[in-house]
Amino acid sequence: MTPILSSQTIERELVQACKRRDRKAQEAVFKRFAGKMKAICKRYVGVGPLAEDVLMEGFMKVFTKIDLFKEQGSFEGWVRRIMVNEALMALRKEGKMKFQDTDFGFEIGQAEDVFVNLHVEELNKLIENLPIGYKTVFNLYAIEGYSHQEIAEMLGIQEGTSKSQLSRARGLLQQKLNELDYEKSIK
Amino acid sequence: MKNPSNKGWESFESEWRTRMQEDTSPVSEGLWEKLSARLDAEEKPNVFFIKTWHWAAILAVAIGLGWPWFLPRKEEVALRAKSTIEAPSVSTLTIQKERISKAIPAEKNEVTSSIIQKSDKKRVYILPTIEKSVIESLSAPTRENATVQQNPPTPSNLAEEKGAEKEEVIWVQVKIDPVVPVDEERPTLTENQIQKKRNLGQLLKKIKQVIKGDPGEWSEIKENFHLVANKYVQTEETIKQKIQFQ
Numbered sequence: 093m094t095p096i097l098s099s100q101t102i103e104r105e106l107v108q109a110c111k112r113r114d115r116k117a118q119e120a121v122f123k124r125f126a127g128k129m130k131a132i133c134k135r136y137v138g139v140g141p142l143a144e145d146v147l148m149e150g151f152m153k154v155f156t157k158i159d160l161f162k163e164q165g166s167f168e169g170w171v172r173r174i175m176v177n178e179a180l181m182a183l184r185k186e187g188k189m190k191f192q193d194t195d196f197g198f199e200i201g202q203a204e205d206v207f208v209n210l211h212v213e214e215l216n217k218l219i220e221n222l223p224i225g226y227k228t229v230f231n232l233y234a235i236e237g238y239s240h241q242e243i244a245e246m247l248g249i250q251e252g253t254s255k256s257q258l259s260r261a262r263g264l265l266q267q268k269l270n271e272l273d274y275e276k277s278i279k
Numbered sequence: 280m281k282n283p284s285n286k287g288w289e290s291f292e293s294e295w296r297t298r299m300q301e302d303t304s305p306v307s308e309g310l311w312e313k314l315s316a317r318l319d320a321e322e323k324p325n326v327f328f329i330k331t332w333h334w335a336a337i338l339a340v341a342i343g344l345g346w347p348w349f350l351p352r353k354e355e356v357a358l359r360a361k362s363t364i365e366a367p368s369v370s371t372l373t374i375q376k377e378r379i380s381k382a383i384p385a386e387k388n389e390v391t392s393s394i395i396q397k398s399d400k401k402r403v404y405i406l407p408t409i410e411k412s413v414i415e416s417l418s419a420p421t422r423e424n425a426t427v428q429q430n431p432p433t434p435s436n437l438a439e440e441k442g443a444e445k446e447e448v449i450w451v452q453v454k455i456d457p458v459v460p461v462d463e464e465r466p467t468l469t470e471n472q473i474q475k476k477r478n479l480g481q482l483l484k485k486i487k488q489v490i491k492g493d494p495g496e497w498s499e500i501k502e503n504f505h506l507v508a509n510k511y512v513q514t515e516e517t518i519k520q521k522i523q524f525q
Contacts, residue, residue: 113322115315122311127303134304144307151314156321212302215295234292235299262288 103167110158118155125168126151129175135219135231136179142186150178176236180246183224191225191249191257210269218268226261233258357472357518472514478506 106124109117129150133143153174161170183189210218219227228247232238233254238246243254482503 115318118318119311119315122314126306126310128301130304130306131299131302135299143304144310147306148310148314148317152317152321155318210295212298215299216302234288235296237296 104163107158107161107163107167110155113155121154122151125171128168129171132172132175133179135216135235136176136228137182137186138220142182146175146179146182149182150175153178172236176232177246180228183228188224189228189247190223191253214272218265218272221268222261222264225257226264229254229257230261230265359521474510478503478510482507 106117106121110121126147130143130147133146133150137143137146150171154171157174161167180189219230222230229243232243232246233240240251240254240258243249244251247254485499485503
C-alpha cells in the first residue's frame with residue numbers, strides 16, 4: 093500500500109532535493125508554482141512578455157538561493173516574496189515606478205456588497221487598470237498583506253505616501269465598481 | 280481609531296486576498312526548458328570545481344609532504360657549517376690606512392658601513408653600501424674583522440663635495456665575521472653525528488636484546504634514550520648557531 097504523503101511532506105522533500113540541485117525536483121517545483129507565480133507577476137508588471145521574464149528571473153533566484161531557505165515558514169510564501177521583489181525590481185528597471193499625487197476626488201465610501209460578488213478575473217482587470225503607484229501599493233497591502241511600514245521600505249517611499257496611494261487606489265476602485273454595477277444593472 | 284469605511288475595505292480585501300492566493304495564469308510552453316538550460320549554464324563552473332577539487336587537494340597534500348625534500352639536507356648543512364669553522368679567523372682588529380680600492384676587491388660580496396669624518400666640523404657620516412654579490416665569497420669568507428681606511432677614493436656622489444671643500448675624509452670599513460677562538464676545541468657536527476649514531480646503535484642493540492627475551496636493564500635503555508635525544512638537541516642547536524653565524 094502506498095503511503096499517503098501530506099502536501100507539506102512532499103514540499104519539504106522537494107526543497108531538500110532542490111538543495112541538492114536535483115533537476116527533477118526543480119522541475120516539479122516549477123510546475124507546482126509557475127501558474128500562481130505568473131499570476132502575481134502579471135498583477136505587478138501587467139500582461140505581456142515582461143511577466144514571463146520576471147517569472148524566469150524569480151525562479152532562477154529560487155533555485156540558486158534555495159540554501160537560504162531555512163524551512164521555518166512556508167516555502168510557497170518564500171517563493172512569492174521572491175517573485176514580488178523581482179517584479180518590483182523589473183518595474184524600477186523599466187522606470188515605471190511612479191507615484192502619482194493626483195487626487196481624483198473620489199470619496200472612499202463604505203465598501204459595498206457588490207465587491208464580494210466580484211470574480212477574480214474582474215478584480216484583476218480592475219487592479220490592472222489602476223495607475224502603477226496605486227496598483228503596486230494596493231497589491232502589496234491588500235493582496236500580499238504587507239504593512240505600510242514594510243511597503244515603505246520595499247519601495248523606498250514614506251509610510252504616508254503608501255497610505256495615500258492605498259486610499260486613492262480604493263477610491264478609484266470603488267468608482268470603477270460602481271460603474272460596473274451600473275452597467276450590469278442596465279443589462 | 281480606524282475609519283469605518285476602511286474597516287469595510289479591510290474585510291473585503293481579506294476576502295480578495297484569499298481568492299487571489301489560488302489565482303493562476305497559464306505559463307507558455309518551453310519555459311522550463313529555457314530555465315533548465317540557464318540553470319545548467321549557471322552550475323557548470325561548480326561542476327568543474329566539484330570534479331577537480333579532490334585533485335587539487337591531493338596536489339596540495341603532495342606539495343606539503345614533499346616540501347622537506349626541497350630543503351637542504353642535514354649533511355649539507357653540516358658540511359657548510361664545518362667549512363665555516365675551518366676557515367681562517369682573525370682574532371684581532373686590524374686598522375690599516377690604505378686606499379679603499381685596495382681594501383675592497385671589486386667583486387667582493389660584503390655589506391659595509393662607511394664612516395666619513397670631516398676634519399673641521401668633526402662630523403661622522405655612516406653610509407651603508409651593499410656591493411655586488413659573488414657566491415664564492417660565501418664559501419671562502421675573508422677574515423678581516425675591521426678595516427679603517429684614510430683618504431679612500433671618494434664615491435661619485437661625494438666627489439663634487441670633496442673637491443669643493445678639500446677636506447680630509449677618513450673611511451672606516453667594518454666587516455663583521457664570526458669570531459671563533461682557534462684554541463677552543465669544539466666537537467664538529469660530524470663527530471656529533473658519529474656519537475649520535477653510536478648511541479642510537481647501542482639503544483637499538485638493547486631493544487633487540489629485550490625483544491629476544493633478555494629483559495636487560497630498563498634503566499640503561501632509558502639512559503640511552505636520553506643520550507640520543509640530547510645528542511639530537513645538541514646537533515640541532517649547533518646547526519642553528521652555524522646558520523646564524525653564516
